[in-house]
Amino acid sequence: MAHNTTAPQDVDALLEAARRAGGTVTKPAATTSYGGYAGCFADPDGHLWEIAHNPGFPLADDGSLTISDFGSL
Numbered sequence: 001m002a003h004n005t006t007a008p009q010d011v012d013a014l015l016e017a018a019r020r021a022g023g024t025v026t027k028p029a030a031t032t033s034y035g036g037y038a039g040c041f042a043d044p045d046g047h048l049w050e051i052a053h054n055p056g057f058p059l060a061d062d063g064s065l066t067i068s069d070f071g072s073l
Contacts, residue, residue, distance in 0.1 A: 001049050005052065015028075015039050015041055027039050036052055
């Protein structure tokens, strides 16, 4: 599963919150190949989560993804 954030610093904050709640950080946050920032954790039930900030996927105020241009796709 994945959760997108509006800012890179939110990735660190959410990974820390997950750790404090009993999750295990499986991949510390780092810069990605697409220019974003992401890390992963396993929740107490063993489900894997990616927490990511992707500057190419702007989020609306309600958290929905707002992709408006797919270029030549």
